[in-house]
Amino acid sequence: TEEPKSLPDYAAWKERNALIVHSANTMETRRGAIGNGVITPSDRLFIRNNLPAPPASVTEDPDIWEVRIEGVKNPRTLTVGDLKKMGVTTVASVLQCSGNDRAFFPHGASGTQWSVGAAGCIMWTGVPLKDVVEALGGPAEGARYITSTGGETLPDGLDPKTIIVERSVPTRAMQSALLAWEMNDKPLTHTHGGPLRMVVPGYYGVNNVKYVKNIAFTENQTDAKIQASGYRIRAVGVKGAPDQPSMWEMNVKSWVTAPLETARSGRNMIYGVAFGGTVALEKVDVSLDGGKTWKQARFLGPDLGPHAWRPFVMAAELPAGEHRIVSRATDTHGNSQPEGRIDNERGYGHNGWGDHGVTVTVS
Ligand code: MSS
Structure with a gap:
């Protein structure tokens, strides 16, 4: 449509x-x-x-x-x-x-x-x-x-x-x-x-x-x-019911916001946002190779408290080619984003880092 x-x-x-x-x-x-x-x-x-x-x-x-x-x-x-x-x-x-x-x-x-x-x-x-x-x-x-x-x-x-x-x-x-x-x-x-x-x-x-x-x-x-029955986490194909978890506290999450599709080779700034829901954020790691190796990003701007999000940035040398850039946030209780998603009927609460990444073509 x-x-x-x-x-x-x-x-x-x-x-x-x-x-x-x-x-x-x-x-x-x-x-x-x-x-x-x-x-x-x-x-x-x-x-x-x-x-x-x-x-x-x-x-x-x-x-x-x-x-x-x-x-x-x-x-x-x-x-x-x-x-x-x-x-x-x-x-x-x-x-x-x-x-x-x-x-x-x-x-x-x-x-x-x-x-x-x-x-x-x-x-x-x-x-x-x-x-x-x-x-x-x-x-x-x-x-x-x-x-x-x-x-x-x-x-x-x-x-x-x-x-x-x-x-x-x-x-x-x-x-x-x-x-x-x-x-x-x-x-x-x-x-x-x-x-x-x-x-x-x-x-x-x-x-x-x-x-x-x-x-x-x-x-x-x-x-x-x-x-x-609405806003309940349940397996695919299952109807909503009061005994299933309700969408209350948010989970820890982050995603990259720039660059998105293309970049020039050389030094680039990778940006994103991250938050911990009801728990303050500890750190965000960024990977330029789809999650094989990670480096800690730096928070950008003032900390507005545990419920706010934190923009993050990491400088990176990007050679020509295709790069899968992903980010993974960790809160102060030690909760980290999982790699995958937890499939559920209505598609709620997705914080898997794999899907949230971006594939950037560098020329
Ligand atoms: N409220 C009311 N009253 N109505 C409606 O509809 N929606 C929900 C909330 N609240 C509603 C309300 C939802 S569902 C959401 S997201 C939110 O809101 C949104 O907001 P903004 O302001 O943005 O529009 Mo989902 O979980």
């Missing part, structure tokens, strides 16, 4: 040439447009909507947006204006779709055929969730999950449970979660979840619920389809 020529209205402000547009609801950053910055420019960040985005009017007066907080000692409805007085923090964290790199799965995993670009590193500003919960008396007894509900208007005639964006994460995520109203120093756009978004640093994209309207501390995970 041919790529749509223009961006959908709600994303018209994006940099068209930096994006691969898969559909009106899914677009990713081109590998060559990821760049060497610590923060992904907002107009290059990928978009993934499971439902059509709400109208731009939801962000006209962001401070009047309401969010209901339940499953705490004193449940309350708060406006964004109220939240802004309860506390504030700024956190850099990687936003990455669970299905990033799905196109590499040979069984043809269904869903958007993402290459490497359904990911970016973002500065979020908002109130720490734990400050809000403390102000409301703490979680109710027996709470094991934080369940966030998206504010989209649901289409008529369908069972809401089958389409609503409602995600549960374990309460351990409360240590780092925030309710964000700014992205990269600007009011959060409706494109990326404004007026208010649940941000769970180190967790896959789907848990970062946009236009959040309800947050509940619950004993059980929601029975919404997106949680119960």
Whole structure:
């Protein structure tokens, strides 16, 4: 199928040439447009909507947006204006779709055929969730999950449970979660979840619920389809079910961003990005011979904390010919990217270094 020529209205402000547009609801950053910055420019960040985005009017007066907080000692409805007085923090964290790199799965995993670009590193500003919960008396007894509900208007005639964006994460995520109203120093756009978004640093994209309207501390995970059977790791051919691992904490990962197809012989700078999910990064090794020999790369730019990504660079002499350039990240707990992929029905969580490499022809 041919790529749509223009961006959908709600994303018209994006940099068209930096994006691969898969559909009106899914677009990713081109590998060559990821760049060497610590923060992904907002107009290059990928978009993934499971439902059509709400109208731009939801962000006209962001401070009047309401969010209901339940499953705490004193449940309350708060406006964004109220939240802004309860506390504030700024956190850099990687936003990455669970299905990033799905196109590499040979069984043809269904869903958007993402290459490497359904990911970016973002500065979020908002109130720490734990400050809000403390102000409301703490979680109710027996709470094991934080369940966030998206504010989209649901289409008529369908069972809401089958389409609503409602995600549960374990309460351990409360240590780092925030309710964000700014992205990269600007009011959060409706494109990326404004007026208010649940941000769970180190967790896959789907848990970062946009236009959040309800947050509940619950004993059980929601029975919404997106949680119960969606975003679950299972063998190829197997249906999704609640007893399979859910797409929560991200795994350690890296990929090369330059050079991509061709280079001139002689000294070249190899660039890439790497992150550890909820664990800080230790190092990135780069191989110019498809993984036979490795050399440690250097991190580029400031360290913005354990949930941010780290651009890396390595100078290399490249003789004429074809080179398979791969990178392998290791986190501070000693987890390294595996070489292969773990085949799974929907193509989630791919961090194998083999597929993420680039073949560069040097002349
Ligand atoms: N939220 C809401 N509300 N809705 C929707 O649809 N999606 C998910 C998240 N959140 C949604 C939400 C997903 S799935 C993702 S990735 C993310 O988001 C994305 O983001 P951006 O901003 O980029 O668009 Mo996969 O795991």
